[in-house]
Amino acid sequence: MEELSQATAILIVEDDKASRLGLFEFVKLEGYSVFEADTVNAALNILNSNNNIGIIITDLKLPDGTGLDLLRSINEGMVQRAEVVITTGFSSVKSAVEAIKLGAYDYITKPINLDELGLIIKRIISNKRLIDEINILKTRLDERFNFGNLITSSKKMIDIVNTAVAVADKNSTVLIEGESGTGKEMLANIIVNNSHRKSKPFIKVNCAALSESILESELFGHEKGAYTGADSLYKGRFEIADGGTIFLDEIGEIPLRTQSKILRVLQEKEFERVGGNKTIRIDIRIIAASQDIEKKVEKGEFRQDLYYRLNVVNLKLIPLRERKEDIPLLIKKFLEDFSKENGKNIKGLNKNALDILLKYDFPGNIRELKNAIEFMTAISDSEILDEHMLPSYLKERHQENKFAGGAGNVSDNASPSLESYIKIPFSLTLEKAENLIIRKTLEKNSYNKLKTAKDLNIGLKTIYRKLSDIS
Ligand SMILES: Nc1ncnc2c1ncn2[C@@H]1O[C@H](COP(=O)(O)OP(=O)(O)OP(=O)(O)O)[C@@H](O)[C@H]1O
Numbered sequence: 001m002e003e004l005s006q007a008t009a010i011l012i013v014e015d016d017k018a019s020r021l022g023l024f025e026f027v028k029l030e031g032y033s034v035f036e037a038d039t040v041n042a043a044l045n046i047l048n049s050n051n052n053i054g055i056i057i058t059d060l061k062l063p064d065g066t067g068l069d070l071l072r073s074i075n076e077g078m079v080q081r082a083e084v085v086i087t088t089g090f091s092s093v094k095s096a097v098e099a100i101k102l103g104a105y106d107y108i109t110k111p112i113n114l115d116e117l118g119l120i121i122k123r124i125i126s127n128k129r130l131i132d133e134i135n136i137l138k139t140r141l142d143e144r145f146n147f148g149n150l151i152t153s154s155k156k157m158i159d160i161v162n163t164a165v166a167v168a169d170k171n172s173t174v175l176i177e178g179e180s181g182t183g184k185e186m187l188a189n190i191i192v193n194n195s196h197r198k199s200k201p202f203i204k205v206n207c208a209a210l211s212e213s214i215l216e217s218e219l220f221g222h223e224k225g226a227y228t229g230a231d232s233l234y235k236g237r238f239e240i241a242d243g244g245t246i247f248l249d250e251i252g253e254i255p256l257r258t259q260s261k262i263l264r265v266l267q268e269k270e271f272e273r274v275g276g277n278k279t280i281r282i283d284i285r286i287i288a289a290s291q292d293i294e295k296k297v298e299k300g301e302f303r304q305d306l307y308y309r310l311n312v313v314n315l316k317l318i319p320l321r322e323r324k325e326d327i328p329l330l331i332k333k334f335l336e337d338f339s340k341e342n343g344k345n346i347k348g349l350n351k352n353a354l355d356i357l358l359k360y361d362f363p364g365n366i367r368e369l370k371n372a373i374e375f376m377t378a379i380s381d382s383e384i385l386d387e388h389m390l391p392s393y394l395k396e397r398h399q400e401n402k403f404a405g406g407a408g409n410v411s412d413n414a415s416p417s418l419e420s421y422i423k424i425p426f427s428l429t430l431e432k433a434e435n436l437i438i439r440k441t442l443e444k445n446s447y448n449k450l451k452t453a454k455d456l457n458i459g460l461k462t463i464y465r466k467l468s469d470i471s
């Protein structure tokens with residue numbers, strides 16, 4: 001911290017000499033190195049010759065321009081990136097708001113409350129430190145391992161990913177647990193990419209998406225004539241994955257009868273195709289994933305012996321609400337990705353939008369955040385996205401929360417008033433109406449399929465089957 005606060009220099013831009021000196025002394029006493037300027041031009045010169053300035057505290061009105069000119073120069077890449085804090089009289093708060101839209105970090109009204117300014121500086125520095133640390137960590141890890149696109153700064157998550165990488169090259173079975181959208185599949189990809197099986201087949205099976213009647217032949221294949229319609233030999237996913245890895249997603253959805261066959265594959269590495277008696281031996285690595293397998297074991301819906309066999313290495317992913325420090329990083333990454341994809345140049349979110357997202361619980365985890373950012377990127381052309389561009393359900397929950405005077409948990413559905421109806425036009429077919437109901441309920445439940453299935457009183461399988469295109 002100490003090192004970094006020294007490394008980050010602060011530039012004060014203010015034409016009133018007394019105010020400038022006051023700020024200068026304050027910032028210096030706080031232990032930072034300080035530069036000062038009294039015009040936009042002088043500020044730009046200083047920025048061009050000192051590349052360690054990380055924060056600019058600038059007056060809005062200056063003799064040769066405004067603080068906004070400085071912001072624009074930063075946005076246009078004319079000078080190095082730095083966080084800008086605008087100081088302004090009460091009369092020009094409107095322009096200060098304009099500045100926030102242009103990407104200023106914050107504004108502070110005159111007369112300046114130095115405690116408040118001190119806090120803002122500390123916040124900027126600790127944010128910067130966090131990002132620096134992550135970048136260092138990430139490059140260090142990237143040098144040795146392939147982390148793909150996984151972004152995290154959470155210590156617990158880094159431990160989990162490190163464990164995943166450490167066991168990647170072993171053959172041990174891995175069970176990945178985690179709520180909807182926490183990155184289970186992403187972690188499975190990382191394991192495979194860091195194993196010697198990387199160039200061998202990697203077969204993914206969504207056990208919830210396959211109906212019980214075809215599950216066994218999908219997994220184990222069938223012989224010609226095994227049943228009516230089986231007019232040729234069919235190789236199952238285990239056989240195709242021979243030599244490589246199989247990912248059994250939503251393994252908790254497998255019926256008990258099939259579970260015993262999977263246990264045999266795990267223990268003996270062998271099975272027979274449906275309708276056949278030739279034993280097929282395979283060399284395979286199994287990665288399984290589930291949202292709620294422990295509950296299924298308790299309820300007797302999942303074999304305990306199979307659970308233990310799968311659970312050789314257990315990786316439990318942390319929900320996003322327990323690692324909120326990841327939210328700004330993920331937003332940055334998704335904004336970059338979706339901006340590129342849509343040919344836009346979106347630089348960030350304003351403070352209000354970020355605050356709303358930071359307060360939100362994200363029951364749908366990273367996927368939900370990703371969807372929200374994708375939506376915002378799609379509907380907006382401005383460089384800084386504001387709170388009005390959030391998906392409506394987030395805005396509404398935020399409003400409800402504000403009116404209720406509540407803090408924190410904006411995700412509970414305490415007030416149904418704003419979203420308890422789905423409008424269905426008369427002309428809609430039954431199939432489309434069903435589809436709409438499922439989609440809207442999914443949306444209301446932040447893409448949590450398990451909760452949606454419970455609300456609609458249908459199985460998880462049905463959701464997957466009806467909406468095989470929703471991910
Ligand atoms: N740490 C992360 N960094 C960047 N992107 C992430 C991260 N975790 C998840 N994602 C993204 O979020 C989305 C959901 O991740 P993934 O499909 O791996 O989750 P899941 O746990 O398998 O979800 P589900 O239970 O719904 O199947 C994906 O688009 C993935 O790329």
Ligand SMILES: [Mg+2]
Pocket residue numbers: 184185249
């Ligand atoms: Mg998944």
